[in-house]
Amino acid sequence: MAFVPAPGYQPAFNPPVPYTTIIAGGLRVGMVVCVQATLPNKYNRFGINFATGQEETSDIAFHFNARYDGRDRVVFNSKQSEVWGDEEMKREMPFKSGKVFFIMFEVTRNNYQVFANGAPFYEFGHRIPLERVNWLQVNGDIAVQELSIIGNGPGVKGGLVLSAAQADLLPMLGPPVVNAPVPFSTNIRGGMIPKRTVVVKGIVKPKAKSFAINLKVGFNNEIALHLNPRFNKKSVVRNSFVNGTWGEEETEATKFPFKEGDYFDISFRSGEKHIKVYVNGSHCFNYSHRVCNLQQVDKVEVEGDVNIVYVFV
Template sequence: AQNSPSQASPTYNLTLPYHNPIPGGLRVGMSIYMQGVASEHMKRFFVNFEVGQGQGADVAFHFNPRFDGWDKVVLNSKQNGSWGNEERKMSMPFHKGAAFELVFMVMMEHFKVVVNGTPFHEFKHRIPLQMVTHLHVDGDLMLQSINFIGGQPPSNQMPMPAKALPTMEGPPAFNPPLEEPSLSRATYPTAKSFVINFKVGSSGDVALHINPRVTEGAVVRNSFLNGSWGSEERKVPYNPFGPGQFFDLSVRCGADRFKVYANGQHLFDFSHSLSAFQRVDLVEIHGDVTLSYFQI
């Protein structure tokens, strides 16, 4: 889906420690979505929501999984240089050597933590949200991507084209059902084929049909207009769709074409019929795929 005015572009393959400003600052309704892989020899890692970037910065929320024989996740805050009352979850949602999806949803009264689509913990705010400026991540993990959703865009963010699908405010939906009028990020464990259609509900026309065929190693694109399929396109510079692989798909809508990016890299363009494009009101997804979240 096209990045809306309230969504910053994802950052990929990050070097640790990650210690950077939160685009537009923290606010209610914002979600921070991370993908990574826990080290096979993981002992611990942390995610800090910090007030400033200095060495002694206050920490509004410290999220700290620890593999230490009594596997647990420690949650805390630090104010005026002193740690507060520690909260502990004596359960471990991460697995050594395994990929994970970690989401922090900023609610009015607390941070809601979701791991691999399952709610894990709610941590009540101890420091005002508006004071948080930086995100700090480090430890025994490989950080594949971070996406800030629902915050103000960076100053160089381009606005949406006038003729694009409607924007959706607020946090994304996680593990949604497979037919939704919106699209963004997905993962799938074992796959042969799946389909993404940008569709006109009233006529059944499809302005863009994306069909990754894993067994063929192909990414097929086409359109279905006035009862007929058009010319099939298959050529791509690389194929991001492999069995068990995470991927992030962004479909940007221009005046005469769709521009599709996978994991931050341009994958293909597809020219569209303007009349069909202007009537698209449904995104249809089915096949061997599990959605993690979507946003339009």
């Protein structure tokens, strides 16, 4: 059962490199781009480009280039009319061999804010207007596990074409909440009605015992879905708390998809009869509704041994 992303959310799991994709609707303030990756056995450099087209001659609004040549550094630049601009540089390399790393780009009115493994890393001021930036390119010596383009609303330009499956889904409104402290809580505008999607990306803490994600009824704290991975038993417990009582636990799953110290991506997709849960792009299980009024399920909570990368509703 393949995961179909809702409008406003563009994930790609294990894409081949070089990888080029259109930014659906174009780049806008408030959008976030996340790259989870490792280095291959042999590596020299890799690049991530925010570009105006997919051709080699296209202008590049932001060129992010990690270089490993004995003087490890990250170079930042732009290219217009096939001429590179003034190079900016940071002599620090947080993207190490043998370890999964995470790069996040947050688009603001003034710059691209770059985060490395959750920590602020660099700010690159706009040299090319955002409305011209429509493509994302990844190349070089990098093995991408996940790349996600996260929008800040349903607004699009240029006659964006959606697949029939996507057009049937509610758009994700955003903006995403990034690097939030745990415990965490935010509202689901309009509630967890059918065709609504909630995405939680995080990293499991070392020596984790458990964490939980709750889809709740805000006004009375009933829990429509309690998702609780437990590392001692390698089980994903699901339950509901309704009318002051916990229901019957569900634990069936083909495998335990979480590891201590690893990143994860969980998507909750509400349907008429159940919530479909996907982990790292793969369908994990369905959970039948135990709260009837889905519009009242208007809050998502995260707690336990986990750090949040982003929550997107």
